[in-house]
Amino acid sequence: MTLVSPLSPPAAATPGVVPFARDLARHGDRLAVMAGADRWTHRELAERVGATADRLGSGRKLVLVSGSNDPGQLVTYLAALAAGHVALLAPPAQAGTVAAAYDPDAVLLPGGELDLRRPTSAHELHPDLALLMPTSGSTGSPKLARLSHRNLQANAESIVAYLGIRDTDRAVTTLPMHYVYGLSVVNTHLLRGGAVVLTDLSVADACFWDLMTSEGGTTLAGVPHTFDLLDRVGFAGMRLPRLRYVTQAGGRLDPARVRRYAELGRRAGWDFVVMYGQTEATARMAYLPPELAAAHPETVGVPIPGGSFDLEPAPEAAAPGVGELVYRGPNVMLGYASSPADLALGRTVTELRTGDLARRTAGGLYEIVGRRSRFVKIAGLRVDLDHLETALSRPGAVVRCTGADGELMVAVSGPGASAEVAAVRQEVAGRFGLPARAVTVTAVAEFPRLANGKVDYPALRELVSAAPQEEPPPAGTGGATPERLRALYAELLGRPDATLDSTFVGLGGDSLSYVEVSIRLEAELGAVPANWHVTPIRELAGARAPAAGGRWRMRRLETSAALRALAIVCVVGTHAGLFTLLGGAHVLVAVAGFNFARFRLTTAERTTRLRRQAVGIARIAVPSMLWIGGVVLLTNQYGPLNVLLLNGLLGPPSWTSDWHFWFVEVLVYILVVMAALLAVPSVDRLERRFPFAFPVVLLGFGLLGRYEVVDLGVPHTMPVFWLFAFGWAAARASRWWQRLGLTAVLAATVPGFFGNSAREIAIVGGVALLLWLATVPCPAQLQRMVSVLASSSLYVYLTHWQVYPHLDDIHPALAVAASLATGASVWWLAARATTLVSGLGARLGAARAVAGTAPDRA
The missing domain is CATH 3.40.50.12780 (ANL, N-terminal domain)
Incomplete structure (x- = not known):
């Protein structure tokens, strides 16, 4: 040869x-x-x-x-x-x-x-x-x-x-x-x-x-x-x-x-x-x-x-x-x-x-x-370490960079080094587009040097590796610096030229980025002023929103409901090609865990809780199976495994339209397994005795799947159980240190999971809202629409696969609007049908009870 x-x-x-x-x-x-x-x-x-x-x-x-x-x-x-x-x-x-x-x-x-x-x-x-x-x-x-x-x-x-x-x-x-x-x-x-x-x-x-x-x-x-x-x-x-x-x-x-x-x-x-x-x-x-x-x-x-x-x-x-x-x-x-x-x-x-x-x-x-040279490759990008040192250094903080292919190690030294670590980390990710998972930043008292006075980079690498990593300040504690917010704007808006005098509107922010930036700002500041979009970045640091009033008539909306509405719009809008904002389905997994803890794990006795869990599973599985079954009867798009919600376990390994309902299937699998686990009396007692530690342990197990230490058995959907457990733990986190610990876990485990920074930002922002905010403000004029979208999110997810493909060629916006309207309509009909069936069942039960008390005529 x-x-x-x-x-x-x-x-x-x-x-x-x-x-x-x-x-x-x-x-x-x-x-x-x-x-x-x-x-x-x-x-x-x-x-x-x-x-x-x-x-x-x-x-x-x-x-x-x-x-x-x-x-x-x-x-x-x-x-x-x-x-x-x-x-x-x-x-x-x-x-x-x-x-x-x-x-x-x-x-x-x-x-x-x-x-x-x-x-x-x-x-x-x-x-x-x-x-x-x-x-x-x-x-x-x-x-x-x-x-x-x-x-x-x-x-x-x-x-x-x-x-x-x-x-x-x-x-x-x-x-x-x-x-x-x-x-x-x-x-x-x-x-x-x-x-x-x-x-x-x-x-x-x-x-x-x-x-x-x-x-x-x-x-x-x-x-x-x-x-x-x-x-x-x-x-x-x-x-x-x-x-x-x-x-x-x-x-x-x-x-x-x-x-x-x-x-x-x-x-x-x-x-x-x-x-x-x-x-x-x-x-x-x-x-x-x-x-x-x-x-x-x-x-x-x-x-x-x-x-x-x-x-x-x-x-x-x-x-x-x-x-x-x-x-x-x-x-x-x-x-x-x-x-x-x-x-x-x-x-x-x-x-x-x-x-x-x-x-x-x-x-x-x-x-x-x-x-030989001072270059490393990270995520396929060739990074000039000398240029990076010059770009990141600033008054009071001198930066030196080392590393190898796949990892960047940054040391900050000088009077302001400790205060600049978070800003440098944000700038590396936002301005230079490097994945956060591959970057380590720490403050050092001084750089190790060779006899000739030059920086000893091998020794510096060991020093950075051994240093404990500082976590970012928790949401809402006022820890956000102006530079940290500037880096956030630069990252989310794709504007590395942002300055401390820039505003959201001035940087070209639009209605799509408004939601994402506001969520991240709220996670950083705890609250944002009503006019944050026209406020210079330097004035936003440490700001707090005044109480809404007057003609704006602001209401408070549960954060989980707001996230459900926002996430389903993102899912449909992305699939229809109107915009690209990934991560909605994964935020919904965390919201499902949050609501599971709130509404299914009550103080009722074990059998009552299990009955309620079974009802919750049925409310997801039954309408899903009915809808998919109807589609199968009218088209040849899906098969029997889809109707039975078993495609994730028994379906073909290649990604086809049969995987459209992966979210529903995985959610049902998780709920069934959790119900079986909590049906064990000793496990039920453990969950009641340790309401926060229990889901944290499950989160640890889920992270074994997230990092592929164990195979959770469902291909192509990625190991999402850890997000469900995270939402569960968020609902049980009643003290600030518990929320802080979960925030640190969130910040450490989401980045690098998808390889898509925008998607990871959306997930971190959405789940962080569950942790730190019980409610979010919502204009009274929009509250009803948001509530309907939140309530009908399952039905929108089920039906949009059959709606938007027929309207995309006309306009993606029409495809999205029709998908949301169809899902909301089916939800309304299903709710009416459920009410009708429940009423009929109650009347039949009453009739049987009356019949049971009638005298024996034999």
Whole structure:
């Protein structure tokens, strides 16, 4: 077997353009882009690209594109490549910073409008320059990689060659286009005549797998964190008959996991391909042939076609045969840009010194054994630790950063260090987009130093690891600092440029973000003033809301009811595509546990409590089974297992429409198990004697499932029992220290569970409301509507699957409104029917009682 195959030189192409972007139309009527209801062939995509190129004009320009997985962004990016302009890709949250640094000539605005700032470029653009890419992930470093037309074309052709991409392949986007790995997926499939399915959904979302199946996805790309999520959602048990291969890059994957996925792919009929690359090499430098993955999972494989490696001596390389890995090939960048003046430069590098220490095995495979540079990779993002130190340091608090792939350790020193720990933690998550689970922040008296006076980073890492971690101040205690609130705004609104004088309205907040920000502010402050949305951030810290009165006629609404109404709107709105606010179903699980403790675990004797629990289960299971049964009779969408609410236990492992009712099934399973447990007299006595400790113990057991220490037996729904137990414990928490302890558990266990910060924020905010607020204010005019939505939430959940798909094409808002109205109507009818049946039963019982007292006439 030949491990290194040279790539023949590409055919001569028109200077100054990227051939695959220019020649889209040659693939004719093959599908190219699938994005929601949009279906574009390669010919139609070429027409849109041509039209956008015409709008850009004839003179070469620097075109800023916010590289999200959006059709408009894709078209503008391709138009720049096809017409000889220079595309500048930036993460959406960093677009403003990049624009200020590089002054682009044209900008694609968030709403899809192309802003042409000038007819000709203000910059001198080198003829070979085609693309500028950020090199340090989300850390906002101004350093960009300068990539040429040949870089893009050569690397795309090489990847197509070693992966064997076909014109029938369809790649569902799991990574953003502003990340070079995600961009390479788009480039290669369009070059070959395949299709890309554009989405920002996470692999942790059930809707992603619905999309993967419905659109016939054949390829899946992931960074190491992606595979954490795949393990959680039961990927190994999914049935994906069209899947051809899974690729991994963006950091080192544990060899045991590489071997496991290679073997899983072999059994399921798809290839697992480990790859290695850097932005400076356009995307890829090496790949591990799938047939070698199980035997050599610790390696990155061989150079890509057309590329080569050398090992050069490095002072850090102590082991024999280890050196710095140096790559050469047609995909090596022109060089770096640190300012607009660098855009005029031609090639300044001919080889890529990767900064990685490696060795070559006897079989010709390369293995990465260490790193020279001050970079780490977290969730697939390459983080410049030196830049991070500069950005986080502030008067009174100097920051030093260390860590390894997958973890960032931050030490804060100085007079104000202790007070700044929370603010630094918030800024790392909000401004730089790094997952909180991977970041440790602590205050230190002083940094350990070497004899030469430099910071001793290995010793600093040990110091941070050993330091106890401070928990954030509990909700409502006035512990929120202005900087903490600024970081919160920056995180939730995607506005890292927020200042202490900013307001919610001034930062572009809308009705959707209003709810989420207000919930988080209330968790931070205990209460918020009525005019918080127009109040500067610095004035909000420590604020308390005045009593509502006057013409606003505010009422108090139970927090659990408000959460039920809000959560079901979020579920329906997300499924219908009106907006994306995930986590509603999981908040409902916690609310179910909260209400279970309040309404089912009363002081009544054990048999009475069990009878009430049985009634509660029936009120969920019976209407669910009746509705699903009716749908089965009228359509072929579901099956008998759905009617019996057994799909979660006995249904197919792959995620299909049969899993639409997972929430109902899991809730019934939990309630049945709890009823069986509390039916044991000794357990019943324990629960009564230790009303708070009992659910805390159950919470601990549930966390074993959340962290996959034990298998709770229900695939694809994620282990949600711990959220039910959390709600139960929240209802029993009668003292401040109990609520504080639960808050700490909540803050520690929710982040990182889904891999989606917005979803995790919604869950933490919603459940925290249960802990700290018995009621929430609600305008009197809305109280009735909110109450109806809360009461009918089960029926809305059951019926919306049959409502919104028929109205989405008209408008998502209509689909959401109709779904809510239908569920509320069915709930009203069910309530009336229940009242009628109950009344009839009572009359029959009375009649039997009368008959039983009549004299015997025999």
